[in-house]
Amino acid sequence: MSIQVIKFGGTSVANISRIKNIASIIEERIKSKKNKIVVVVSAMSGVTNKLVEAYKKIKTDTLDPEYDVILSTGEQYSSALISTILNEKRINSRSILGWQIPIVTDSNYSKARIFKICQNFFRDQFSNYDVLVVAGFQGVSNDHRITTLGRGGSDTSAVAIAYALGLKSCEIFTDVEGIFTSDPRIVKDATKIDFITYEEILELASLGSKVLHPRSVELAMKYGIKIHVRSSFKKNIGTMVIKEENKIEKEVVTGITSSENDAKITLKGIPDKPGIAAEIFGILARINVNVDMIVQNITDDGKFASLTFTVPIEDQANAVNELKSSDIKFKNIHADKSICKISIIGVGMKSNVGVAQKMFETLAKKNINIQVISTSEIKISVLIDLPKKKTAITSLHKAYGLKK
Numbered sequence: 001m002s003i004q005v006i007k008f009g010g011t012s013v014a015n016i017s018r019i020k021n022i023a024s025i026i027e028e029r030i031k032s033k034k035n036k037i038v039v040v041v042s043a044m045s046g047v048t049n050k051l052v053e054a055y056k057k058i059k060t061d062t063l064d065p066e067y068d069v070i071l072s073t074g075e076q077y078s079s080a081l082i083s084t085i086l087n088e089k090r091i092n093s094r095s096i097l098g099w100q101i102p103i104v105t106d107s108n109y110s111k112a113r114i115f116k117i118c119q120n121f122f123r124d125q126f127s128n129y130d131v132l133v134v135a136g137f138q139g140v141s142n143d144h145r146i147t148t149l150g151r152g153g154s155d156t157s158a159v160a161i162a163y164a165l166g167l168k169s170c171e172i173f174t175d176v177e178g179i180f181t182s183d184p185r186i187v188k189d190a191t192k193i194d195f196i197t198y199e200e201i202l203e204l205a206s207l208g209s210k211v212l213h214p215r216s217v218e219l220a221m222k223y224g225i226k227i228h229v230r231s232s233f234k235k236n237i238g239t240m241v242i243k244e245e246n247k248i249e250k251e252v253v254t255g256i257t258s259s260e261n262d263a264k265i266t267l268k269g270i271p272d273k274p275g276i277a278a279e280i281f282g283i284l285a286r287i288n289v290n291v292d293m294i295v296q297n298i299t300d301d302g303k304f305a306s307l308t309f310t311v312p313i314e315d316q317a318n319a320v321n322e323l324k325s326s327d328i329k330f331k332n333i334h335a336d337k338s339i340c341k342i343s344i345i346g347v348g349m350k351s352n353v354g355v356a357q358k359m360f361e362t363l364a365k366k367n368i369n370i371q372v373i374s375t376s377e378i379k380i381s382v383l384i385d386l387p388k389k390k391t392a393i394t395s396l397h398k399a400y401g402l403k404k
C-alpha cells in the first residue's frame with residue numbers, strides 16, 4: 001500500500017466548484033496508482049477570520065480553550081464537505097478530526113505543539129477507505145480539550161502526519177504555483193523558485209511570507225521530509241523544499257519578504273550605565289513580550305542613550321504601559337506602528353561579500369531611510385516606514401536580479 005499526504009489550503013477549498021476541482025486531483029491519483037491518500041484540509045478561505053472576529057467580540061484572550069474549539073470548527077466543516085463530495089464521486093472517503101486520530105498536543109491554546117500522532121489509526125481506517133480527509137490545524141491535549149496549532153497551522157498538520165506515517169515527502173497545494181522570489185501578489189514579476197532550502201524557506205516564512213507555516217518547515221527539516229509546494233489550479237511542478245547540500249546553484253539572494261506584524265518603540269534619554277538594557281528587556285520578558293530588532297545610540301556627551309526595538313504589534317500598548325509605570329528613568333517614550341520589516345534571504349550570502357551594501361545602496365537611491373538593521377548568516381532585515389514597503393521590495397527585487 002502506498003500512502004500519500006496532500007494538503008489543500010483555504011483558497012483551494014473556498015467553494016463547491018473549487019472542492020470539485022480538488023476532488024478531480026484526488027480521483028486521478030486513486031485511479032492511476034491505487035494509492036491511499038490522506039488529504040489534510042484548511043477551513044474554506046475567510047472562515048477562520050470570521051470565527052476569530054466572532055470570538056473577539058466577546059473576549060480578547062486567545063489563550064482560552066474555547067477559542068480553539070470555536071476556531072477548529074472551520075476545518076470540521078470543510079473536511080466533512082470535501083468527504084461528502086468525494087463520496088458523491090464514488091471515492092470511498094471519510095472525514096476525520098484531530099481528536100479522533102488522536103493528534104496529541106500540549107495545552108498551549110491557540111498555538112499548541114504536537115506531541116504525537118497515532119499512526120495505527122490511519123492504517124486501520126485504510127482497510128475501509130481510500131481517502132481520509134483530515135481536518136488540519138487541530139489536535140487534542142492530554143486533558144481532552146481541543147487545541148489549534150496557530151494561524152496557518154494546517155501545513156504543520158500535513159507534515160506531522162507525513163512524518164507519523166513514515167513518509168519522506170508531502171505535497172502542499174495552494175493558490176500560487178509554488179514559492180516565489182517575493183510574494184507574487186505584491187511583486188508582479190516575481191519568479192517561481194524551483195528548489196529552495198529548508199533554511200531559506202524557514203527564514204522567509206518566519207520573516208513574513210505566509211506561503212508555509214514556519215513550524216511545518218521546522219518539522220520537515222528535522223525529519224528530512226521533502227515538501228512540494230504547488231498549485232491547486234495548474235498541473236505544473238511547483239517548488240521543492242530540499243536540503244542545502246542538494247542545492248547545486250546557490251543564489252546570493254533567493255527571496256525577499258516583508259512583515260507588518262511589528263511595532264517600534266523608542267526610549268530616549270536613558271542613563272547610559274551598565275545593566276539598563278537588561279532591566280528594560282527584563283520587564284518586557286516578564287510580561288511575555290518578545291523583542292526582535294534592537295538598536296542603541298549614545299549622545300555626544302556619553303551620558304544618555306536612546307534605545308529602539310520592535311515588539312509584536314499586538315503587544316505594543318502593553319509594553320509601553322509597563323515601561324512607563326516602571327522605575328526606569330527616561331526622557332520620553334515613543335511608539336510607531338507605521339513601520340515594516342523587509343528581509344532578503346539566501347544561503348549564498350555566506351560566501352558572497354557586498355550583499356548588505358547593495359541592499360542599503362538600493363534603498364538609499366529610493367530615499368528610503370533604514371531605522372534598524374539585523375542580520376544572520378543567511379538574512380538581512382531592515383526596518384523602514386510602512387508607506388515605502390512596495391517601493392523597497394520591488395527595487396530590491398530588481399537590484400538582486402530576481403525579476404522574471
Ligand code: ADP
Pocket residue numbers: 008009010011012042152173174175176178179180181182183184185204208209210211212255
Ligand atoms: P493556503 O490557504 O493555501 O495555506 P496561504 O494564503 O496561507 O495559502 O499562502 C499562500 C499565499 O502566500 C499566496 O497567495 C501568496 O500571496 C503568499 N506569499 C507570500 N510570500 C510568498 C512567496 N514568497 N511565494 C509564494 N507565495 C507567497
Ligand code: ASP
Pocket residue numbers: 009010042043048049074136137150151152153154155
Ligand atoms: N484555517 C486556519 C487559518 O486560517 C489554518 C490554516 O488555514 O492553515 O489560519
Ligand code: MG
Pocket residue numbers: 009152155210211212213
Ligand atoms: Mg497557509
